[in-house]
Amino acid sequence: MDLLAFPSLLSFPAGNRDFHETNIKPSAARARKRFPCLANTHPIQIEYNELDLENKKQQLLSAIQDTQRGLMTSSHQRSFIEEALVSLETYHAAAPFDLGKLDGTWRLQYTSAPDVLILLESAATFPIFQVGQIFQKFECKNESDGGIVRNVVRWSIRNLLEEQEGATLLVSARFSIVSVRNIYLQFQEIAVQNINISEELQALIAPAILPRLFLSLQILQFIRSFKAQVPVRNAGRQAVGGLYYLSYLDGNMLLGRADGGGVFVFTRAQPLV
Numbered sequence: 433m434d435l436l437a438f439p440s441l442l443s444f445p446a447g448n449r450d451f452h453e454t455n456i457k458p459s460a461a462r463a464r465k466r467f468p469c470l471a472n473t474h475p476i477q478i479e480y481n482e483l484d485l486e487n488k489k490q491q492l493l494s495a496i497q498d499t500q501r502g503l504m505t506s507s508h509q510r511s512f513i514e515e516a517l518v519s520l521e522t523y524h525a526a527a528p529f530d531l532g533k534l535d536g537t538w539r540l541q542y543t544s545a546p547d548v549l550i551l552l553e554s555a556a557t558f559p560i561f562q563v564g565q566i567f568q569k570f571e572c573k574n575e576s577d578g579g580i581v582r583n584v585v586r587w588s589i590r591n592l593l594e595e596q597e598g599a600t601l602l603v604s605a606r607f608s609i610v611s612v613r614n615i616y617l618q619f620q621e622i623a624v625q626n627i628n629i630s631e632e633l634q635a636l637i638a639p640a641i642l643p644r645l646f647l648s649l650q651i652l653q654f655i656r657s658f659k660a661q662v663p664v665r666n667a668g669r670q671a672v673g674g675l676y677y678l679s680y681l682d683g684n685m686l687l688g689r690a691d692g693g694g695v696f697v698f699t700r701a702q703p704l705v
Contacts, residue, residue, distance in 0.1 A: 485523055489685055492516040496542035496697060501566075503552040510544065517687060517695060521679040529609055530681065535573040538686050538698035540566040545694025551585070562588040564596035568686075569704055578608035581617065584704060592633055600626040603664075610675070618673045619664040627655050 495513045499505045505513070543549065548566070555563040564586030572579025581604075588598030601624055605617040664672050680687035686698040 488516070488520045488523070492520055492697065493541070499542060501540060501552060502543045502549060503556065513542070514695070517679075517697075521687060523680065524682070526612065528612060529678075531572040531575050531579065533683060534570050534678075534681060534686070535579070536570060537701045537704050538568045538570070539701040540568070540696065541699055542697040543694060545690055545696065547694070560590045562590060562596055564588065567701060567704060568698060578606065578615070581605050581607050592630055594628040594630055598628050598630070599624060607676070613678050615676050615678065616673060617676055621661050621663050623659055623661045625659040627658055629655060
């Protein structure tokens, strides 16, 4: 498997661009020039009360509830979800970033991005492959202009690894604020870690090789501590990056739109360990 394919698959901003390492962070003016449809958008702030806002959020969550994170949706459902998204995005639309509020772990509830849906489709097509929870983890507390974001995918292979969370795929990037709601991502590395083999595989290996106690203390310790890391570069050895538009943010919900298409709905999750 070519791990260099994963940035476009898992980075969420589907329309990634390639930039030289020495010129990674574009200015707000350059970002607005290259992506006018995103950077120059200044939605009108409307008056609202907290009850209206909570109702809008519940309408969106109800609309995406039975979609299997976006995998199973009709054209009518997608239209209804888009209306609910746009309705919610008008709240706090002109407010600047609150990095303290963005900091933390967010669980993916819905997406229309092909780069992510292909993972869910693969799991639906090949039952041996399982995709568990998908998270975005922002590390930007006490920062003023950016931080680190990690895209976390829990996955497994049936009968070989533990159910749903047999291993973790981690795509890490640095991000910087380029306008009121746009951040620029510079991808750094892809890692596979936290491998937990299934009880069935342990039972198969242990009697045939070594006493169970030695296997548990030596082989399993090695497997669980194993981590494979691959730097994210294109064929020209350039860093990979792209814009990500955060269209709504509050204490328990995050909405995003990828530069190349696709929407994302996240809700606040417990910190990852």
